[in-house]
Amino acid sequence: MKPHLIALGAIVAAGLAAAFGVRDAVALDLVFTLLLYAVLGQSWNWISGYAGNISFGHAIFFGCGAYASALMVTHGLSPWLAIPAGALAAAALAIVTGFPTLALRGHYFSIATIAVAAIVDALVRTQPALGRATGFELPIATGWAALQFADKGPYIVLALALFAAVQVATIALERSRLGYYLRALRANHAAAAAVGIDERSWKLLAFAWSAVIASCAGVLYAQYTLFVDPPSTIALGISIDIALVGVVGGIGTLWGPAVGALVYVVLAKGVALELGGSGKGYDLVIYGAIICVIAALRPHGIVGSIVDGLRRRRGALDLGAAATGGAA
């Protein structure tokens, strides 16, 4: 636990240094995107990594926050209200969709998340109150009350605060009854039932928290870009990006989403910045190739492979009494 907090402290310190030291808007934008995806990846990780229910519709919870922000601001209300409002909407959506689907075996949960995301997308695109396909442009204001800033610095500070809060919450999850129960359910639902774990209620709890985290990221994103429309928030492509961040870094690990976000931002966005302008799509080819290589060589993800390696060294995987070393 201690090393995790030290690592987190180092990241926050580096982020703060960037927020106040770096003037390059493009670099700061990458830092913001990195933190945002680290949070979204961790949100996905709660239900898909720890609990093992792969979600392909996570962008709709991100969208709950983004649209809550857009609606509050365009109706002349404080964007701060979007944080609880988006969280409530996201949690409600997670509970309504999770109740019938979370205890299904096989891929049905994943399929259901795609279907629900498609329905939400279609609804938003046709509802005038939700801005239809054109979305919302948020009126410009500045200051903490309006949660808008002329500079990128404060946005980085907010993103860092959200990232740190989510990492601390995940450390707490790993050391909690919920965290143990989710891992047990993922590993073996029959054995989990035999120790008294009610699958549906614990997974609903995890799914609701996961949705709340994604919604918080959505509020921050809307206040950052000041533009919210379906393709940039709730589209299937965003959901897949979120899932990729979770998978690449390592499913069900504390640092997996952050590492996945780093890979995503450096490769998808960084390469796009270098090559994207050529119009030949090299960036997507390179990013796709890297994903394939990681999937083939490191199916547990980057952090997952490191965890396995550490365990092997500590002897946790040694077979039988004759094995060397033994448990520490």
Place this chain on the structure above:
Amino acid sequence: MTATAAAPLLEVRGLAKRFGALRALDGVDLDVAGGKLTGLIGPNGAGKSTAFACIAGAERPSAGSIRFRETEIAGMPASRVTRAGIGRTYQIVQTFADMTVLEATTTGALLRHPRLSDAMARAEEVLEFVGLADKRHRLGRALTIADKKRLEVARALATEPELLLLDEVMAGLTPAECGAAVELLRGTLARGITILMVEHVMEVLMPIADHIVVIAAGKSIFRGSAAEAVRDAAVVEAYLGAPLADDAPEAPR
């Protein structure tokens, strides 16, 4: 603990389970007296595991009643049966593959001790009791069969059951490992935990069982002591077939 002399801890009456046209269970009666070890035996395919699954909540019975501490539990989901005070192990071990021995046992202990530190302390005690304390940081999937079965018992004991259901815990163990397992069962009984144990190796059960229930072809055909069971004609016939007089083709699967 509260069970009076009259009421058994677990009382099963007329238990039936059909899978389509197949009658896997067709009238099983059994009593488990508090504080005792009851053995549930029968030839392969007799319905032992189905009866076990119905009691544990893994299968929903088609008919009949299952009363635990005088409360009806038939049809309850497995997680609620466990919360009511019945722990179980699986015939084919079901490990939490990426959890260590301590983590898996802690998961069981969290049922009665929601705080992780309390649950972990409880799990340590249980691991000491079952003899897995020195392997607490091994992953469940890296244990030997005998240790995996021990871990199953530890995980079930960590839920602090009043009744422990054991499904063929001895199967696949060497004689020495069986001896150690019997010691573990005696220790469990000494802690005041009642045991209902499915076994198809009769000789394992004979020295330790207070009561025996024999199931054949989905029905309970005998209830009594182990010594009586081996002399009972119906039991002998179920296991070995009818006396030699007639060599009629019997086809036990």
